[in-house]
Amino acid sequence: MDLLDNLVLGFSTALLIENVLYCFVGVLLGTAVGVLPGIGPTATVALLLPITFNFEPVTALIMLAGIYYGAQYGGSTTAILINLPGESSAAVTALDGHEMARQGRAGPALAAAAIGSFIAGTVATVVLAVAAPPLADVALRFGPADYFALVLFGLVVSIALARGSALKALAMIALGILLGTVGQDIYTGTPRFVLGQRELYGGIDFVSVAVGMFGIAEILRNLENERDRPALLGGVTNLWPTREDRRRIAGPIARGTGLGAALGVLPGGGHVLASFTSYAVEKRISKRRREFGHGAIEGVAGPESANNAAAQTSFIPLLTLGLPAHPVMALMVGAFIVHGITPGPNVITDEPALFWGLIASMWIGNVLLVLLNLPLIGIWVRMLRIPYQVLFPMIVLFAVIGTYSLSMNEYDVYAIAVFGIVGYVLIKCGCEPAPLLLGFVLGPLLEENLRRALIISRGDATVFLTRPISLSLLVLTVLILVLAALPMIRRRREVVFTDEE
Amino acid sequence: MGPGYFPLLIGAIVAALGLAIVVKGLIAGEVIEFGRVPWRALALITAAVLFFGFFIGRLGFVPTSAVTALLTTLASRRVRPLTALAVAAGLTAAATLIFVVGLQLRIPLAGPGF
Known part of the structure; x- marks a missing residue:
């Protein structure tokens, strides 16, 4: 069996001492930033990216991936114990999880979240292993026109999922694409938007944009209102759920896993959408609907399973098509490229050890996470007592050092300040920074494929409409744009996302 | 095209x-609604980042990090000067240990000057 052989290859790579060690470091850091409100996986991966340049490619990717899914585990701890989502997808977990903690049942809530996440992570990793190779085969048949249509489709889907105004999200994507065109043109070498500065010829550094918008801007927003953190609820006792609890969480975990695995593939925050959908589903089909919001364990197990499953399957578009579904994935594209690997359908055949090693490491990472999160919960609880006045200077200092070390270029550091302020103003205007970052990463890809397709067709623009793959993707894109503009859908989106606040 | x-x-x-x-x-x-804009934080954090960019190649790792950390720490309206000094010192030490000792970052600890 092919799959079995591949998995053996994967595990023999992932189980190398060095890889297990960095997988552990990754999930440990991921849990830490997931637990701490005010710093998320995007900023962390951006900061650690330069450090991983000296690693073997597979080791680097294993660690970065660990930070991403580790943060999904950590986020639930904060949500349950102090009613603050450490990570955006944990927002629904806070509803029932914190209520359970107030009733003295923090232990079972944490256990339900961890067990659900583990089962979901395991299943979703298998889904990833089974679904990725055939998809990569399909992707190999893509021409430049098809790629252009696919990237455009991905960008538009991501706005349909973003919260807030769709118009603003669309504008953010376009602005991101425009920022991505700064620097020398790929085909002619003509400098664009460089303002006579030689430092801008290479383009704006992606890490500076990510650190500025997700690190600095977020800190400025947090410093608007300095308050003490909400008090911690007493200790955590009785971790193990009762038999009644175990019976009640089985269904939600199974449904959450399925939902999450399916929705995670969508670009732009599939894991957030997955946890909300799962909560809504559990609430609708439960016989104890009135318990929801008052400490129903189903409302913890379902969404937590869903967001963790989605975190794993969101690697599918990255590994098969080279398309990042989340800003963290966009940073991972950077990690691939630095190591001389172009993410996309060729990874699976050119670098089988890397591809399968990464997948196998996710399962190992999930085992490590359960061990980290259940027996060692006390450490994370203590970490919640670190005051923000210490935390934010640490983030800023590490951010500037990390970015500078990337290429020892002081202009990359200045760019952080610029994008921090720009990001803060945008957030204040109700514009999310995530679509901008996706546009920034995918913009050059969009331009390259658009121009390549037109060069091959000798300037004939109908090439996008005559190829079946490209045509169907473009039709879907237009459909989504129309749907997003329809008032009825818009209202429903607002309902889904205001529940979160 | x-x-x-x-x-x-x-x-x-x-x-x-x-x-x-x-x-x-x-x-x-x-x-x-722009609400309350944290002007102090905005100014100090921007200054800290620009300071780091401008001086890291001139003053070296430790002095630049220390000033950057101190400026950033003072961005909080609730921090006392002594606490800020202690936090900045601690962060500088931690950053030096992690980046220079641990990760072998090639930036001189101090210098080369202007």
Whole structure:
């Protein structure tokens, strides 16, 4: 069996001492930033990216991936114990999880979240292993026109999922694409938007944009209102759920896993959408609907399973098509490229050890996470007592050092300040920074494929409409744009996302 | 299909979307509350980042990190000067240990001067 052989290859790579060690470091850091409100996986991966340049490619990717899914585990701890989502997808977990903690049942809530996440992570990793190779085969048949249509489709889907105004999200994507065109043109070498500065010829550094918008801007927003953190609820006792609890969480975990695995593939925050959908589903089909919001364990197990499953399957578009579904994935594209690997359908055949090693490491990472999160919960609880006045200077200092070390270029550091302020103003205007970052990463890809397709067709623009793959993707894109503009859908989106606040 | 083609296309889209947002905002009477802007944090953190960029190649790792950390720590309105000094010192030590000792970052600890 092919799959079995591949998995053996994967595990023999992932189980190398060095890889297990960095997988552990990754999930440990991921849990830490997931637990701490005010710093998320995007900023962390951006900061650690330069450090991983000296690693073997597979080791680097294993660690970065660990930070991403580790943060999904950590986020639930904060949500349950102090009613603050450490990570955006944990927002629904806070509803029932914190209520359970107030009733003295923090232990079972944490256990339900961890067990659900583990089962979901395991299943979703298998889904990833089974679904990725055939998809990569399909992707190999893509021409430049098809790629252009696919990237455009991905960008538009991501706005349909973003919260807030769709118009603003669309504008953010376009602005991101425009920022991505700064620097020398790929085909002619003509400098664009460089303002006579030689430092801008290479383009704006992606890490500076990510650190500025997700690190600095977020800190400025947090410093608007300095308050003490909400008090911690007493200790955590009785971790193990009762038999009644175990019976009640089985269904939600199974449904959450399925939902999450399916929705995670969508670009732009599939894991957030997955946890909300799962909560809504559990609430609708439960016989104890009135318990929801008052400490129903189903409302913890379902969404937590869903967001963790989605975190794993969101690697599918990255590994098969080279398309990042989340800003963290966009940073991972950077990690691939630095190591001389172009993410996309060729990874699976050119670098089988890397591809399968990464997948196998996710399962190992999930085992490590359960061990980290259940027996060692006390450490994370203590970490919640670190005051923000210490935390934010640490983030800023590490951010500037990390970015500078990337290429020892002081202009990359200045760019952080610029994008921090720009990001803060945008957030204040109700514009999310995530679509901008996706546009920034995918913009050059969009331009390259658009121009390549037109060069091959000798300037004939109908090439996008005559190829079946490209045509169907473009039709879907237009459909989504129309749907997003329809008032009825818009209202429903607002309902889904205001529940979160 | 020159180098300006794609930026022009996207630029036109950005302009159109921006106009649409303005028109929609005017029609709907949308008002954005800026609320309390943390001017002190904004100024100090920006200054800290720019300071780091400008001086890291001139003063070396330890002095630059220490000033950057101190400026950033003072961005909080609730921090006492002594605490700020202690936090900045601790962070500088931690950063030196992690980046220079641990990760072998090639930046001189101090110097080379201007």
